[in-house]
Amino acid sequence: MAKENTAVFTFFGASGDLAKRKLYPSLFKLYQKGYLKDRFAIIGTSRAEWTDEQFEQIVAESISGIKEEAKDQASEFVSHFYYIAHDVTDKAHYAALDELITKLDEQYNVGGNRLFYLSMAPNFFGQIALNLKSEGLITEEGYNRLVIEKPFGRDYKSAKQLNEELTSTFEEDQIYRIDHYLGKEMIQNIEALRFGNTIIESMWNNRYIDNVQITLSEKLGVEDRASYYDTSGALRDMVQNHILQIVSQLAMEQPVAFTDADVRVEKVKALRSLRVYTPSEAAGNFVRGQYDAGDTGNQYREESGVPADSNTETFVAGKLLFDNYRWSGVPFYIRTGKKLADKFTRIDVVFKKPLIDIFAFPQKSDAALQANVLTIYVEPKSGFALKVNAKSTGQGFETEPVNLDFFQDADKEKEVPEPYERLLHDALEGNSTNFASWSEVAYAWKFVDVIRKLWDIEDPNFPNYLPGSMGPVASDELLQRDHWAWVYKLNK
Structure with missing residues (x-):
């Protein structure tokens, strides 16, 4: 039997092509198989000024081709999605994000589990990690995990600098560097x-x-x-x-x-x-x-x-x-x-x-x-x-x-x-x-x-x-x- 997982996901770069083609359909498949059920929420962030309803529509379109007979499941799945316009370089925006995560954590009884997914230009990775810590989005209860897309640096020197920025906020065992292969x-x-x-x-x-x-x-x-x-x-x-x-x-x-x-x-x-x-x-x-x-x-x-x-x-x-x-x-x-x-x-x-x-x-x-x-x-x-x-x-x-x-x-x-x-x-x-x-x-x-x-x-x-x-x-x-x-x- 599938084990239910609980978490509030925050996707930085939610309007990107990767999120639409791969991430949202993959999450829906986990939902269909029971690895996600009731106790999860997904927050999308980007600079675009979308409403929750607009974001839900984009997610619904991204999963529309998976199974025609899964329309009821799709509707319920999409209801777990929320959106907030966010400038990753503006510290003031992190307070609003933290407020939304805290609200959804309580609403869905997630237990403090936070998963941050960085699907955007890598030059923002370090800054996001530092702001998550300085603005209080890292919690003591539950877990905090950071998932990042490649590229991880352009050479050893830049990769080392990026890693130092990430590890100033997250421990090595909290960092998940994606390689889809x-x-x-x-x-x-x-x-x-x-x-x-x-x-x-x-x-x-x-x-x-x-x-x-x-x-x-x-x-x-x-x-x-x-x-x-x-x-x-x-x-x-x-x-x-x-x-x-x-x-x-x-x-x-x-x-x-x-x-x-x-x-x-x-x-x-x-x-x-x-x-x-x-x-x-x-x-x-x-x-x-x-x-x-x-x-x-x-x-x-x-x-x-x-x-x-x-x-x-x-x-x-x-x-x-x-x-x-x-x-x-x-x-x-x-x-x-x-x-x-x-x-x-x-x-x-x-x-x-x-x-x-x-x-x-x-x-x-x-x-x-x-x-x-x-x-x-x-x-x-x-x-x-x-x-x-x-x-x-x-x-x-x-x-x-x-x-x-x-x-x-x-x-x-x-x-x-x-x-x-x-x-x-x-x-x-x-x-x-x-x-x-x-x-x-x-x-x-x-x-x-x-x-x-x-x-x-x-x-x-x-x-x-x-x-x-x-x-x-x-x-x-x-x-x-x-x-x-x-x-x-x-x-x-």
Whole structure:
């Protein structure tokens, strides 16, 4: 049975696109499943001068497509929403906000539980946190939790300053840094796959694994995010958070227990052992790209809002190395980019071939044993596949690769919580397993900063890949130098 959670939510940035597309529908799903029932209230804040009724209408529209038969539930759910116009830089506005939160706390018998969600420009994060404390919105009764969206800083220095501002009000265990990739079903399955199966974990090391490949591919370009994206780029937007979070789960040691504290300890240990490159090492182990014009659409530099001389990368590929006993000598190859062949996320774990191919001697063909590959399909389909070698059907004795696979069926896929639904529930429960700790963020920035500083002083040869490809040629050459190739490649 679902456990009812009680809280007053305050959404800073309630008029934003993320709130309408993800947050309100996710909260409604929690309501439908019984994780929210009667004892909750949601306050939306922004500069817009809306009434409660206008805000309720916006929320109702955002959840209208979930279930036609849920109209009665939707009406009751929306009645828990309230609105207050708020300038986060004006301390006087916090008194009115506190008065409303206190009123709703008593009205809904919430018990002092306050959850503040910051879904707005990150330059306001620190100021909001400081004002929440100075103006008395942090309560002694119940809990106070702060949920914040990325980006968390632009580099290590700015991230450290932001963290100091947040921790002057909130303790580390009260801060929930959202990374929606950590809410994805198959990312959370990494730990179940590794630590729930002796056959997998016993081979999860440099004795048996040759390399690990992580691909986060996007089919679309920057679309309407150009103004943000051009100040960020693929390295900051994808590698520093999503990809390094996935890497830490793949590389971590087994935690003492499956608790948020123990899992975070091991993720931090893994990121501490990630080799921070020198500038010359970064130049040899990372490549970047920017998409050109294709049959339809513009090249990146011609997108609306992008400077004609922009050197912002829309593609990154790199080789990561760990300096620890488990992973010494095993490269982790990563790549991500926009306007690639398709939209998907996958992890390919490539195992070492047998030292001796005993089947090669009697074979008359050139076929040789292929490497075993464990593939974790994150999206759009969810599942696993293990490529093994088997005997070909027929006379003689030749081998061929076959797949042992499992994929979620359509009915079960419908039951899988959306990432924001899962993460909002975890924040209500006080479970920070799938949120990034400050130490994880810090080590990720220290790794990325070297690459970013190098690229900021180099003049790249952009654009250097076509839409519909899997990135620039240099991405393939990165693996070819180690006598490997990307497991997923286009049949061209």
